[in-house]
Amino acid sequence: MGPYDFKPRSRDGLGIDWPYTYDDLAPYYDKVEALIGVFGSNEGLENTPNSPPGILLSPPRPRAYELLIKNASAKLQVPVIPSHLAILTQALDAKKVSALLHPNDPRAAGTLTDAMRNRLPCIWATPCGRGCAIRANYQSTTVHLPPALASGNLDIVTDAMVREVIVAPNGKATGVHYIDKKTGQEVQARARVVVLAASGCESARILLNSKSGLFPDGLANSSGKVGRYLMDTVGSDLSGQIPALEGCPAYNEDGVSGMHLYTPWWLYQQQLSGKLDFPRGYHIEIGGGREMPGVGTFEDLDDLTGGGYGKKLKEDARRYYGSFVGFSGRGEMIPNEDSYCEVDPDKKDAWGIPVLRFHFKWSRHEEKQAAHMQKTFAEIIDAMGGKVLGKPQLDGKKAIAPGGSIIHEVGTTSMGADPKQSVLNQYCQAWDVKNLFVTDGGPFVSNADKNPTLTIMANAWRSCEYLLGAMKKGEL
Amino acid sequence: MDDPQRMDRRQAVKWMLAASATVSILQLPTLGGGPARSGYGTDPNLLEVYKPGDFWPLTFSKEQRRSVAALCDVILPADERSPSATGLKVPDFIDEWISAPYPRQQADAKVVLPGLEWLDAEAARRFHAPFADLSEAQKNKICDDLCSVQKAGRGFERAAQFFAKFRELAMGGFYSTPEGMKDIQYLGNVPLAKFDGPPPEVVAYLKLP
Incomplete structure (x- = not known):
């Protein structure tokens, strides 16, 4: 996230400010990036912070269709830059990173160095989402747990x-x-x-x-805010077919499992000057080209060819494969009073534990943003000389993906500066129970368009440092 | 059960899961999304060898399998570049797909199964025989009425939607086999020492800077 994302209310009067600033978290972002290995580039764009020199790994070369998207977007003044993904495009400098992260602890540095040496750079094959045997792709199971177990200080209780x-x-x-x-x-x-x-x-x-005589409304809930301010990411997609890509010589276009280029939110100034009818931004994720075929690869063929079967269908598949592009908008949702979860009074899970029930409502801020995504994607496809598949959905209510479907649920144990208005303090420590912490996405009080994982990790790191300090001082 | 023509169950399950995993990075968030349905148990362990019906029963009857095979080969016949859909055991893929208990696959089953029933009824109505026993010309006559959702005539709308779904599954199965990938020249999923981006002939073709 960037500086604006931590102080949204101060900036435009909407949403909730975090109890700390970007500068407070910035050192932890750098440490997380160094630890997990992130490729990308420093572009110096507004509210899209650079990383210090030497932190980011070199980004992979753009694919052909990504360059076409970049050229077309440039005509519309939409920037397209290298994405940031936690995949090793080159070997980590294990010794250097470990020394940076554990400057005063040679044993910890040594353990981390050994673990990092077990990670190999990407082989540009196999889908990351199915697990990465060589550990090029960051996963907690292959990156965090091995050195933690090697320290001898960790027991894992599964199931x-x-x-x-x-x-x-x-x-x-x-x-x-x-x-x-x-x-x-x-x-x-x-x-x-x-x-x-x-x-x-x-x-x-x-x-x-966790209800008790002491805490009849649940633990750490004297504010009544546990479960409140549930947020997801605004999502809307559009695909296109690009005739220029038909007949293009085939090549291995896999790269990493994910985009090599993307578009960060670019219209901060227009929003500031009131030229847009929605207050918060989105980034654009792109896909397409000669990706591994599967069910869905040809689902839009009907639209293009008017249907068909037989030998002609096989010809069509050869002609159109690789010529599709897709755009996914991922945008900021502002927390609202109508989006929350609570314990269901009747339903229990298989273990007899009461489940949550959810209440969710997009506001016009998100719906208008989703409509803007659709309009922008259609313009880019048009600028590529392409054909929109289906129709751009300019009614935001219909363009927006249902809450929960982008799986970026954050909030519900909000952090803040006021114990009456929040569950946790700025170190994710419960106001009501000082030896209780929550360090996942729950403490978020805004959900910027940037994907939440890096911020969850940086925030957890910051909280853990505080926790350790408090334990050492005997406060906990 | 031990039909040598049928694909090893483990292969079919792996194929199905691989093909669904590669739908598109863009659609990933919605795949597992949506509210939790009532449970479907645990996912198959892909490191184990299963026999048919071990973790979820297959669906197609013998008659349905005949119709599925016939329709698959009308949609994807053999030609000079690749075998037919049945040559690549696509009917096994579709059976595994629609038998899986996941929400997306169950939704597809609700389109495919009534569609197959309709197909045989239509074949009987027009030509007094099940679809699988029709001549190529007769099969084509029926498919001509179904093969476009946009152009489907009155009374054929639902059948056309079935056809589109069936074609999507048949193509998904077909083009996620090595033979299918070769046909459309998918050249990926091989380890590389480095990724160079588009080669010179692609740069030239697309007039990239």
């Missing part, structure tokens, strides 16, 4: 479905109560500090289910 946080009569958390999914047994895990990172919503569910 443990947490029901609630246990609280002592003095109001402090003493551990969690979970159900062993394999045996159905009820188990208690004791702890000096409890950190929930069950993902946005699920952490709220655990808190709301």
Whole structure:
């Protein structure tokens, strides 16, 4: 996220400010990027921060269709720049990164160096989404857990479905109560500090289910804000067919599993001067070309050829394969009072734990943004000399993907500066229970168009540093 | 059960999951999205070898399989560049696909199964035989009425939607096989030491800067 994204209310009067600034989190962004390995470039664009020199890995070369999109977008003053993805395009400098991250702890640096040396650069094959055997693609299971286990300080209990946080009569958390999914047994895990990172919503569910005489409305909920300000990302897609790509010589266009180029939000100034009818931005993710075929690759053929079958269909497949492009807008949602989750009074899951029920409403801010996405995508396809597949949906209510479908649910355990208005302080520490923390997407009070994972990790890192300091000082 | 013509179950499941995983990066968020349905149990473990029906029963009857095979080969016949759809066992793929308990696959089953029933009824109405027993010309006559959602005539709208769905699945199965990939010249999924971007002939063809 960028500086504007942490102070949205101060900037345009809408939404909620974070209790800290971009500058407070910036060092942790740099550390996370160094740790996980992110490719990209520094373009110096508005509210799209650079990383310090030496942090980003070199971005992969653009694909042919991406260059066509870039050329067409340039005509519309829409920037297209290298994407930032956590995939190793080159080997990590394990020693250098480890020393940077653990300057005063040679043992930790050594453990991390060993783990990092087990990661190989991308081989430009196999889909990242199915797991990366060579660990080029960042995943917590291959990147975080091995060095943590090697430290000897970590036990992992799997198949443990947490029901609630246990609280002592003095109001402090003493551990969690979970159900062993394999045996159905009820188990208690004791702890000096409890950190929930069950993902946005699920952490709220655990808190709301942790009811006691001391905390009758659920744990850490004296503000009544647990479950409130649920956000997802605004999503809307449009595809096109580009005649210029027909007949293009074939080549291996796989690259990494994901876009090599993308468009960050570019109309901050127009928004500031009131020229747009929606307050927050979106980025554009692009796809297409000669990607691995599967179900759906030819779903738009009907639109193009008027249907068909037989030998002609095979000819059509050869002609049109590789000539499709797709645009996905991913935009900011402003938190609102109508979007929240609460414990369902009746329904329970397979382990007898009450489930959440959701209330969700897009506002006109998001709907108008989705309509703008559709209009922009159609203009880019047009500028490419292409044909829009289907029709651009200019009615925002219909253009916007249903809440929950972009799977960026954040909020529900909001952080803030005022204990009456938020669940957590700026270090993700519960106002009501000082040895309880929530470090997933739950603490977010804005959901910028930027994908949330990097911010979740940077924020968790910052919180953990505070936690460690407090433990060392004997405060926890 | 031990029909040698049929594909090994593990292969069919892997194929189905691979083809659904590669739908498009752009559509990924919506694939697993939506509200949780009532549970469908655990996903198959792809490191194990399963026999047919081990984790979810297959759907097509013998008669349905005949219709599916016949329709597959009308849609994707053999030509000089690649075999026919049945030559690549696409009917097995479609059976596995519509039998899977996931929401998207179940929605497709609700289009495919009534569609197959309609197809045989239509074949009987026009030519007094099941679709699979019709001559090529007769099969084409029926398909000509179905093969375009936009141009489908009155009374054929739903049948045309079935045809479009069936064609999408048949093509998805067909072009995610090595033979199908070769046919449309998908050259990826091979390890490379480096990714160079478009080669000179592509740069020239597209007049890239």
